Amino acid sequence: MSDKSKPDEDATRTSVRPGRPTAVEAHQIGEAIMNAARRLFVTQGFDRTSMDQVASEAGVSKRTVYSRCGSKADLFLGVARQLGHETLSELEAAADPEGTPYQVLLTLGWQLVAFGLDRDTIAMERMAMDMAQDFPELAKLRREQSRRTVAVVMRSLAHVNATGAVSPERLNRDAQVFLSMTVMPTLHRAMMQDPSDRAETEAVLARAIEIFLHGHTAPAS
Numbered sequence: 516m517s518d519k520s521k522p523d524e525d526a527t528r529t530s531v532r533p534g535r536p537t538a539v540e541a542h543q544i545g546e547a548i549m550n551a552a553r554r555l556f557v558t559q560g561f562d563r564t565s566m567d568q569v570a571s572e573a574g575v576s577k578r579t580v581y582s583r584c585g586s587k588a589d590l591f592l593g594v595a596r597q598l599g600h601e602t603l604s605e606l607e608a609a610a611d612p613e614g615t616p617y618q619v620l621l622t623l624g625w626q627l628v629a630f631g632l633d634r635d636t637i638a639m640e641r642m643a644m645d646m647a648q649d650f651p652e653l654a655k656l657r658r659e660q661s662r663r664t665v666a667v668v669m670r671s672l673a674h675v676n677a678t679g680a681v682s683p684e685r686l687n688r689d690a691q692v693f694l695s696m697t698v699m700p701t702l703h704r705a706m707m708q709d710p711s712d713r714a715e716t717e718a719v720l721a722r723a724i725e726i727f728l729h730g731h732t733a734p735a736s
Contacts, residue, residue: 547573548580553594557638561591561646592652595639599660602630606667616675616732620724623671624697627664628720631702641706665690672731689731696723 536544551572555564566587570577584590612622630636647654668690672681681689697720 544573544575544579545583548575548583548590549594549597552584552590553598553635556591556594556642557635560638561587561642566590588650591642591646592650592656595643595653596656598635598639599656602633602636603660603663603667606630607663611671611674616728617724619671619675620693620728621721623668624720624724627668627694627698628701628716631698632705637702637705640702644706664694668693689727692730693727696727 548569552564552569555568555572559568564587566577566580569590570580573580580590584593606626609626612619614622643653643657647657665687669683669686672686672689672693676686700719700723701716
């Protein structure tokens, strides 16, 4: 996912036109604010980003930012919601991979890892971890996004278990295990700024899926 470009001149001028903006202009202003906030939060962090900076970057007044987005915390929550929704919507809309169970899960694993290594995702994840304890709404959002991610994995697990022999409860647990074995280690290394080359990431992911499939297909105890 690449950074969105800055709003064009027509979009920024909407904030200074007299009278009530049209629906199109209002949408442009909202997008300009969200895109500016996302760029600043990702590059500077939450504490170093001010509403004045967001207004300047978006080409609108600070009053407009506050009237549309509320507090800086509300704006950050909106950016986190937008970024998570973009990523999860792409995953949810993707067609189920075809092939052997190993091939299906390897494709899914790479999709998840690619999103997890996105620069904006890593930056927001760092801030969310620091802020979630004192920011209940952010913690709630993270739980909702986690449930959506688990649901994507459950869909793939159900796809490789065409017989339907695995219960929804076990699929849910196995989906969480899959994420902990495949995506979380890579995301953790990225958050710790510990780079790993693609070959190593591929080898670890492939081995994790081999181990996971061995346990996933074993009879329940």
